Amino acid sequence: MHSSDAIAAGAAKFPKPADRTFQYGTAGFRMKASLLDSVVYRVGLLAALRSRKLNGQTIGVMITASHNPPDDNGVKLGEMLEASWENHATTLANAKNEHALVETYELLTDNLNIKPEAKSRVVFARDTRASGPHLVTALVEALNATGTESTDCRVLTTPQLHYLTRCINTKGTVYEYGEPTEQGYYKKLAVAFNTAMQGAKFSGPVTVDCANGVGGPKLRELIKHLPSVSDGGVEIKVVNDDIVEPEKLNHLCGADYVKTGQRAPPSSQAAPLARCASLDGDADRIVYYFLDSDSTFRLLDGDRIATLAALFIGDLARSAGLGEKLKVGVVQTAYANGSSTAYIENDLRLPVVCTPTGVKHLHHAATKFDVGVYFEANGHGTVVFSDLALKRLFKYEPKSPAQSSSLNTLRALSHLINQTVGDALSDLLLVEVILAHKGWGPKEWDQTYTDLPNRLVRVEVADRNIFKTVDAERKLEKPEGVQALIDGLVGKYKQGRAFARASGTEDAVRVYAEASTRGEADDLAAKVAGIVKSAGV
Numbered sequence: 001m002h003s004s005d006a007i008a009a010g011a012a013k014f015p016k017p018a019d020r021t022f023q024y025g026t027a028g029f030r031m032k033a034s035l036l037d038s039v040v041y042r043v044g045l046l047a048a049l050r051s052r053k054l055n056g057q058t059i060g061v062m063i064t065a066s067h068n069p070p071d072d073n074g075v076k077l078g079e080m081l082e083a084s085w086e087n088h089a090t091t092l093a094n095a096k097n098e099h100a101l102v103e104t105y106e107l108l109t110d111n112l113n114i115k116p117e118a119k120s121r122v123v124f125a126r127d128t129r130a131s132g133p134h135l136v137t138a139l140v141e142a143l144n145a146t147g148t149e150s151t152d153c154r155v156l157t158t159p160q161l162h163y164l165t166r167c168i169n170t171k172g173t174v175y176e177y178g179e180p181t182e183q184g185y186y187k188k189l190a191v192a193f194n195t196a197m198q199g200a201k202f203s204g205p206v207t208v209d210c211a212n213g214v215g216g217p218k219l220r221e222l223i224k225h226l227p228s229v230s231d232g233g234v235e236i237k238v239v240n241d242d243i244v245e246p247e248k249l250n251h252l253c254g255a256d257y258v259k260t261g262q263r264a265p266p267s268s269q270a271a272p273l274a275r276c277a278s279l280d281g282d283a284d285r286i287v288y289y290f291l292d293s294d295s296t297f298r299l300l301d302g303d304r305i306a307t308l309a310a311l312f313i314g315d316l317a318r319s320a321g322l323g324e325k326l327k328v329g330v331v332q333t334a335y336a337n338g339s340s341t342a343y344i345e346n347d348l349r350l351p352v353v354c355t356p357t358g359v360k361h362l363h364h365a366a367t368k369f370d371v372g373v374y375f376e377a378n379g380h381g382t383v384v385f386s387d388l389a390l391k392r393l394f395k396y397e398p399k400s401p402a403q404s405s406s407l408n409t410l411r412a413l414s415h416l417i418n419q420t421v422g423d424a425l426s427d428l429l430l431v432e433v434i435l436a437h438k439g440w441g442p443k444e445w446d447q448t449y450t451d452l453p454n455r456l457v458r459v460e461v462a463d464r465n466i467f468k469t470v471d472a473e474r475k476l477e478k479p480e481g482v483q484a485l486i487d488g489l490v491g492k493y494k495q496g497r498a499f500a501r502a503s504g505t506e507d508a509v510r511v512y513a514e515a516s517t518r519g520e521a522d523d524l525a526a527k528v529a530g531i532v533k534s535a536g537v
Helices: 003-013 037-053 083-093 098-111 132-145 158-170 182-196 215-224 255-261 302-319 338-347 359-366 387-395 401-416 424-438 442-446 482-490 518-535
Strands: 029-032 058-063 072-077 121-126 149-155 206-209 236-239 275-279 286-291 297-300 328-332 352-354 371-375 381-385 454-460 468-470 475-478 497-502 508-514
Touching: 003 037, 003 098, 003 132, 029 037, 037 058, 037 072, 037 083, 037 098, 037 121, 037 132, 058 132, 058 158, 072 132, 083 098, 121 132, 121 158, 132 149, 149 158, 158 182, 158 424, 182 215, 182 401, 182 424, 206 424, 215 236, 215 424, 255 275, 255 286, 275 424, 286 302, 286 424, 286 442, 297 302, 297 442, 302 328, 302 338, 302 371, 302 381, 302 401, 302 424, 302 442, 328 338, 328 359, 338 352, 359 371, 359 381, 381 387, 381 424, 387 401, 401 424, 454 518, 468 497, 475 482, 475 497, 482 497, 482 518, 497 518, 508 518
Parallel strands: 058 121, 121 149, 206 236, 206 275, 328 352, 328 371
Antiparallel strands: 029 072, 058 072, 275 286, 286 297, 371 381, 454 508, 468 475, 497 508
């Protein structure tokens, strides 16, 4: 069958709901799983086009809805798409019927100068949601219709799919990233972890809440490759790893529950001052937390992980004799706590860049540094080493045993950190290495600076697209006059700061506010939410 006929035949099996308009956002497409058949099919077409445009480079496609409820699902290409390709995704997803879809596909092929005879290769995976296998059938239909070579990697974390994709695309080059298998992923992390841990000692166990998602079985598999507790390894207690009952996914647990609600999961039985961490549903985010000696909940979120990583890497670079040759910088979003920004600039004396929300913006900004540390406050982030930084790291000759020790740790970190994307399992091991080297428990980590009280509020609106931001999403440009009202409010609160931005995934606006006291932060957030609600009616 000719490919356009095959594409039309596949599209007829997965028709677009007539009353729906789809939009590719920061998390790709994400919604109720029952609405996704046509979208996943069309993303398969896009992946084929993308691979052909890149001369047969392997493209990853991930079916997941991360921290969303179990009935949702989503799909995204496993790379950070530029805006033009996000638009192509949206255009394909909204083609009204199979004839319009074929026309759009062929038009894109022509406009992008894609050779239809070029090879296309795709690898894909899914999280543990019940809807995953069905959506995979829609994806496979599109890949077959376009003559794409494809590999079903079955159930993986989102970062594992990113890892495999990079390994495949760099195999045989000087930038070879690792062995392109799931076992290769575990081995790479384990070897780097063991090297980075030399000369350090763990202080007690860490309890990890896996959101009853894919992170549970994958973390248990990773633990098998790590040194046992009797051999001086870290003791990782895995909780909330039930993937047999899909309805438990993200229910009263997981990174989003902890971060948004500023509370531990009800299932957490951790003793005061014990280290705890929560992953999200597809294991690309992690937040830490603990109960203080008086049982007060203390959150150690993405800002805390970023500052911890920047502190440790900056110290290692200096003690290895590379302080002048490695420019370390930190990238944040408007959601970063104001105290964390002040700590990085004033105490760590490192530059900070603020970008719009969305990993692709942070990642791009991080690549401008020799070593770029980026984390969103929600716990999604990583550290990126430039090619020049890696060359310096691995060619530098240490001048003393102390320099040699620091250099070895820094080199190991460059392998331990998943530089393709935020990776909860990799970031978990990174944090554990740093705390062990510093001899810190969660309390010492928490005391590096004091967070300003803050509140995040979700406001449902009829159309999120009327809310347009500028200044890295810190100010609203439209609707006109709304920002002036917000500014007027903020000025009435000590250390007040607030902003509103449209959600990337749903018809809602997120309002963030911080102030010198909890009561003032809550009050400011509620009042700004009121302004947004009035503007969005």
